[in-house]
Amino acid sequence: MVGVLCSNRMLDGRAAQAVATRFVAPLASLGEMSVLLVPAVPDAVDAMRFAELLDGLLLTGACSNLAASRYGGADQAGTGDDGRDEVALRLAGRMIETGRPVFGICRGLQELNVLFGGTLAPDVGAAGHHRADHSDEREILEVAELFDHHHDVEIVEDGVLDGAIGRGRHRVNSVHHQGIDRLGIGLDVEARAPDGLVEAISASPCGGQVVGVQWHPEWDAGSNPVSQAFFRMMGAVVGGSAAARA
Numbered sequence: 001m002v003g004v005l006c007s008n009r010m011l012d013g014r015a016a017q018a019v020a021t022r023f024v025a026p027l028a029s030l031g032e033m034s035v036l037l038v039p040a041v042p043d044a045v046d047a048m049r050f051a052e053l054l055d056g057l058l059l060t061g062a063c064s065n066l067a068a069s070r071y072g073g074a075d076q077a078g079t080g081d082d083g084r085d086e087v088a089l090r091l092a093g094r095m096i097e098t099g100r101p102v103f104g105i106c107r108g109l110q111e112l113n114v115l116f117g118g119t120l121a122p123d124v125g126a127a128g129h130h131r132a133d134h135s136d137e138r139e140i141l142e143v144a145e146l147f148d149h150h151h152d153v154e155i156v157e158d159g160v161l162d163g164a165i166g167r168g169r170h171r172v173n174s175v176h177h178q179g180i181d182r183l184g185i186g187l188d189v190e191a192r193a194p195d196g197l198v199e200a201i202s203a204s205p206c207g208g209q210v211v212g213v214q215w216h217p218e219w220d221a222g223s224n225p226v227s228q229a230f231f232r233m234m235g236a237v238v239g240g241s242a243a244a245r246a
Contacts, residue, residue, distance in 0.1 A: 002027055002238055003038045003054040005091070005108075007062040008083050017041070023060045023105070026221035030228055031235025038091065040084040047094040055245075056101045056238035059088050059108025061216055065178055066110050071119045089115050099207040099245075101237045106176055109201060109212030116184025116203065123177055149174050153191040153199045153215070160202045160211055161190045164233035170226050172199070172215035179214060209237045 004024055006017040017039045027033045036054065038045060064081035068074055070089070088111045092102050096115075104112045110120050151174050155167045180198040183189065190200035190211070203210040211234075217227035 001036055001054055001242075002031070002033045002056040002058060002234070003036050003050065003091075004058045005038045005060055005084070005088055006040050007060070007064060008040050008081050009063075019060055020218070022218045022221070023058065026218055026228075026231040027058070027234065030221060030231035031238070033235055033238055038087065040081065040087050042083055042086040042090070045087050045091060047091045050091055051094040051098050051100060054095065054100060055242040056103070056234070057092060057095045058234070059092060059102070059104040059111050059212075061106030061108065061175075061218075064107070066107065066114060066120065068120070068122070071114045073119065073122070085111075096206055096208060096210060099241070101209040101211075101234075101241050103210075103234055104212030105218065106214060106216055109214050110178055110180070112210060112212045113180050113184045113187065113201065116187050118180060118184030118187070119182040120178045121181040146175055151193055153193055155191045155200075156189060159188065159190045160209065160233070161200055161213075165226055165229045172213075172217075172226065173219055174214075175216060176214060208241060211237075 004019055004027070006019045009016055009018040011018065017037070019037060024035050027035050038050065062081065062084065064084060065079045067080050067082065067085050070085060092111065092115055095102050102112065114120065150171050152169045153172050154169055155161050155165055157167050183198060186205055187201045187203050189198050190202050193199050199214045201212045213230065217230040221227040221231055
């Protein structure tokens with residue numbers, strides 16, 4: 001059972017919990033996991049009880065940015081989700097303390113880096129990590145074009161992703177304005193972009209595997225072997241962790 005963190009969104013004028021189906025489907029089809037959606041509502045999430053229930057956690061990508069006040073920076077107006085920030089950091093922290101695996105995609109990687117004491121750079125998109133014409137209110141066709149922006153990453157030798165994906169250069173999509181500035185304490189670099197930006201991280205501080213990637217493997221998990229390998233790796237790690245506790 002893997003938890004998938006939602007985000008707070010306004011849908012048709014109503015406050016709602018939202019997560020794209022593309023994050024959920026490959027967890028079941030490739031990772032062979034059952035999925036429980038976790039609301040980004042702090043009062044609705046008891047981190048200790050959720051950590052007992054879940055075998056793993058996925059911190060998804062989202063339209064919002066992690067509040068810079070969480071790592072000592074200056075916040076950008078109108079781009080935050082305080083409820084998501086609180087639940088992500090509190091629940092992920094508890095999961096890690098209890099040895100459960102935690103994974104992050106895009107915003108999720110950034111949340112993990114901050115949880116481990118790192119900081120974020122506010123606009124790496126200007127360096128080619130994001131299409132220059134991005135807006136979070138784009139139509140579906142334009143979003144597809146957005147995810148057509150790619151660059152290479154170099155997977156480091158003998159890391160978690162080396163075992164799951166294979167070392168060397170791989171082509172990934174790149175859809176993010178923020179990125180890692182100072183790496184969190186205890187995190188290992190799993191991949192870098194050609195400009196040196198950290199694109200993937202890992203750790204296992206309390207016995208549970210922690211992995212985050214800056215790209216979006218959920219976007220093309222139906223056709224991309226690298227993306228498929230990520231979700232199969234997730235399934236193997238979560239299943240192995242659950243079996244070990246049993």
